[in-house]
Amino acid sequence: MSKKWWIIALVISLALATISPLASSAPDGLERVAEDNGFLSLALEAPFEIVADYVFPGIANEALATIIAGWLGTILLFIAVYGLAWLIKSRRRTTTV
């Protein structure tokens, strides 16, 4: 099976992350409902922040910080889930053979 398709799909994903500064900054459905019905104030601050709100810390240009956060998450999830799936699959081989 050709490996080319998933490289193309990964490039498309990175391209989507690259245009993420263009995304709408309006509140999402749940935030809108919480705001309109007076329970948004119940939300607590996160106890720690790593790449909070998809803005990579220490970069003055916010669009660039968002793009880098997007690339980081996209690559991280590809590696993590590829690795996890590979592990789940290969564990079976050792137990059944």
Add this chain to the structure above:
Amino acid sequence: MHIPDGFLNMATVASTYTISVGGVANAVRIANKKLGEKQVPMMGVLAAFIFAAQMLNFPVAGGTSGHLIGAALAAILLGPWAAVIIMSAVLIAQSLIFQDGGLLALGANIFNMAIIASFSAYYIYRLAQSLLGDSGKGQLIGVFAASWGSVLLASIACAVELAISGASPWGVVLPAMAGVHALIGIGEGLITSAVVSLVLATRADLMRLQKI
């Protein structure tokens, strides 16, 4: 639809964590039996794509935005249990690294967007296929319906958790969440249909991978 901490009471946090941990454990057990060579890169790519696509909020009516969930795409391409694993990984990363969705609310977010959304999408798609057949057009109608339904049902699950937690009364939060997500679900349907069309046009064999 990522719930922050503070919206849910402890009983809801505990029960949704319990269900989600059980669901993910079962997903891993089933994937361990069925996962093949071809699905491994597909799982990684789908997680990456869904993460990136979720960053792209699109405007809907009234100064509100929505974004793809992606559970329907994953469930249609790989099956509901594989989708549970992919979506859970995305939601865990979003909560731990990007502070999108609370740590205590993670169980509820996995329940809504990984479990409810994946299974509802998968069974709506299967139902549509059995009614409309395997033609390209029938498939895409099924994809759209499954995507829209998955967003609506996930938002209803979210509203139920908020109402049980006392964040907002049932009569308010249920119609409000369902109403706005009926609109956002159209976006989910359009994006998912576009991606499935692209897969059908370029690599139709990827649609026929064994479902997990």
